[in-house]
Amino acid sequence: MNLNGVLAIYKFEMSRTRRTLMQSILSPVLSTSLYFIVFGTAIGSRMGNIDGVSYGAFIIPGLLMLSLLSESISNASFGIFFPKFSGTIYEVLSAPVSPFEIVAGYVGAAATKSLIIGALILATARVFVDYQIDHPVWMLGFLILTALTFSMFGFIIGIWADDFQKLQVIPLMVITPLTFLGGAFYSINMLPEPWQTLTLFNPVVYLISGFRWAFYGISDVNVAVSLGMTFLFLLLCLTAVWWIFRTGYRIRH
Amino acid sequence: MQSIISIQGVGKSYSSGFTALKSIDLEIKRGEIFALLGPNGAGKTTLISIICGIVNATSGKVIADGFDIARDYRQARSQIGLVPQELTTDSFETVWHTVAFSRGLFGKPANPEYLEKILRQLSLWEKRNAKMLELSGGMKRRVMIAKALSHEPSILFLDEPTAGVDVELRRDMWEIVRELRENGVTIILTTHYIEEAEEMADRIGVINRGELMLVEQKTELMQKLGQKQLNLYLQSPLESLPAELAQYNLTPSEDGTQLTYTFDAHQDTTGIAQLMRSLSQLGIDLKDLQSKQSSLEEIFVSLVHGKDA
Numbered sequence: 039m040n041l042n043g044v045l046a047i048y049k050f051e052m053s054r055t056r057r058t059l060m061q062s063i064l065s066p067v068l069s070t071s072l073y074f075i076v077f078g079t080a081i082g083s084r085m086g087n088i089d090g091v092s093y094g095a096f097i098i099p100g101l102l103m104l105s106l107l108s109e110s111i112s113n114a115s116f117g118i119f120f121p122k123f124s125g126t127i128y129e130v131l132s133a134p135v136s137p138f139e140i141v142a143g144y145v146g147a148a149a150t151k152s153l154i155i156g157a158l159i160l161a162t163a164r165v166f167v168d169y170q171i172d173h174p175v176w177m178l179g180f181l182i183l184t185a186l187t188f189s190m191f192g193f194i195i196g197i198w199a200d201d202f203q204k205l206q207v208i209p210l211m212v213i214t215p216l217t218f219l220g221g222a223f224y225s226i227n228m229l230p231e232p233w234q235t236l237t238l239f240n241p242v243v244y245l246i247s248g249f250r251w252a253f254y255g256i257s258d259v260n261v262a263v264s265l266g267m268t269f270l271f272l273l274l275c276l277t278a279v280w281w282i283f284r285t286g287y288r289i290r291h
Numbered sequence: 292m293q294s295i296i297s298i299q300g301v302g303k304s305y306s307s308g309f310t311a312l313k314s315i316d317l318e319i320k321r322g323e324i325f326a327l328l329g330p331n332g333a334g335k336t337t338l339i340s341i342i343c344g345i346v347n348a349t350s351g352k353v354i355a356d357g358f359d360i361a362r363d364y365r366q367a368r369s370q371i372g373l374v375p376q377e378l379t380t381d382s383f384e385t386v387w388h389t390v391a392f393s394r395g396l397f398g399k400p401a402n403p404e405y406l407e408k409i410l411r412q413l414s415l416w417e418k419r420n421a422k423m424l425e426l427s428g429g430m431k432r433r434v435m436i437a438k439a440l441s442h443e444p445s446i447l448f449l450d451e452p453t454a455g456v457d458v459e460l461r462r463d464m465w466e467i468v469r470e471l472r473e474n475g476v477t478i479i480l481t482t483h484y485i486e487e488a489e490e491m492a493d494r495i496g497v498i499n500r501g502e503l504m505l506v507e508q509k510t511e512l513m514q515k516l517g518q519k520q521l522n523l524y525l526q527s528p529l530e531s532l533p534a535e536l537a538q539y540n541l542t543p544s545e546d547g548t549q550l551t552y553t554f555d556a557h558q559d560t561t562g563i564a565q566l567m568r569s570l571s572q573l574g575i576d577l578k579d580l581q582s583k584q585s586s587l588e589e590i591f592v593s594l595v596h597g598k599d600a
Contacts, residue, residue: 130396133368
């Protein structure tokens with residue numbers, strides 16, 4: 039195991055985050071704060087409770103998930119796309135690091151950054167809304183698992199993308215709609231049929247539902263199913279990464 | 292001498308049908324400077340990219356310092372440093388950080404003293420806190436060398452090290468390479484500058500269209516293929532070449548003041564002594580004479596064209 043190699047990639051990525059502090063940490067915190075002001079405080083105060091939870095508090099897990107998904111994906115995808123684009127990837131490819139170690143470095147750093155953002159958003163939310171966390175260990179577990187899974191998904195996008203447009207297209211055209219329609223702002227029980235059944239095909243529903251359960255003990259779907267779906271997605275990403283390195287897809291010709 | 296790199300039947304073709312390398316067999320000796328010489332697109336970069344692990348070979352295998360580059364990639368790659376042709380750097384990183392990153396990436400624990408030594412050796416110490424984007428092209432090239440040396444490799448690949456580099460820096464680069472060799476590093480450089488191969492290499496391999504056409508000691512190559520020329524500057528011009536001199540391979544200049552005698556330096560008898568006697572008998576006096584060895588460039592052109600024909 040080349041631990042120094044993993045650490046070198048991890049530290050390199052984290053120093054990139056430090057260099058772009060405004061853009062990488064403050065901007066997601068600011069945009070989430072705006073959601074809290076508009077939906078949580080302004081509109082939320084005029085809305086009734088959902089499953090016994092105030093609307094402002096109800097949307098916290100969904101908003102956190104929204105940031106977590108988009109930040110994990112964009113950070114990890116950019117992290118690997120840029121060396122590919124600039125050519126500096128030659129060094130990683132010629133180094134004595136295994137595919138697992140490369141992924142651990144890039145994905146580990148992207149997930150760390152997402153977790154920092156998650157913690158900052160939780161702290162910011164406290165300013166606007168009062169909330170509780172019923173199952174803090176589960177909450178942390180879901181947070182880490184989601185950050186890792188979607189950072190890995192971002193890594194795959196970064197490998198796949200051969201231009202800047204492709205880098206943006208999945209987060210913008212797929213992840214954001216899925217999150218908005220995945221119950222970030224409502225309980226899926228509030229949807230009429232057939233939307234209620236159709237929405238179960240949206241994987242983000244399971245992430246948000248499980249996460250909300252960790253906060254308030256309420257969920258749209260069984261928490262075990264949520265956990266299972268998250269693991270399933272992690273497994274899919276792992277398989278894709280394994281295939282990428284086995285075939286050299288878009289990185290080693 | 293023992294081989295440090297053994298390339299056995301290495302080929303590379305792409306799905307488009309393009310064959311970048313036909314079956315290449317090559318042994319690199321420990322401690323030598325080997326120049327891979329060839330025109331653009333000959334397959335030089337593809338070959339070193341395969342050895343360094345950036346490109347997968349379609350066939351064949353490579354052993355680097357006793358380790359198979361595919362099976363024992365960790366051990367093999369730890370021994371190898373690569374300075375790529377393109378100046379691809381992380382613009383916002385400092386010189387120090389980018390070199391320290393390379394060392395870590397190759398699995399070595401931090402060693403600031405060693406990094407300082409390399410940076411001083413490459414005249415980069417004063418620039419250690421400068422960001423890469425603030426450096427000139429030549430300085431960036433030095434940083435690329437420092438990165439490649441950061442993990443103390445025993446084999447160093449230099450892909451076109453002096454492409455687009457001014458004369459002064461080129462001389463510096465040659466000096467650096469010689470020092471590295473003195474420290475026991477085996478150096479493989481690719482170049483399409485004949486002058487570079489002639490100046491630096493112990494052995495030369497000529498590659499063209501994915502085929503290794505020959506591998507020779509530089510001196511042997513020049514001796515074997517090199518023809519020598521003797522320029523004779525005459526006291527008074529000749530109107531025509533006397534019949535007695537027809538047996539010699541002589542070319543008179545247009546104004547008749549000069550004769551060029553071409554001979555094979557490798558032969559036991561060059562014919563020079565006989566020619567001198569003949570000139571003396573004919574009363575042709577000489578003002579000056581000069582001999583010239585054909586350059587590697589001429590050898591190279593004749594090789595590449597010979598194959599094309």
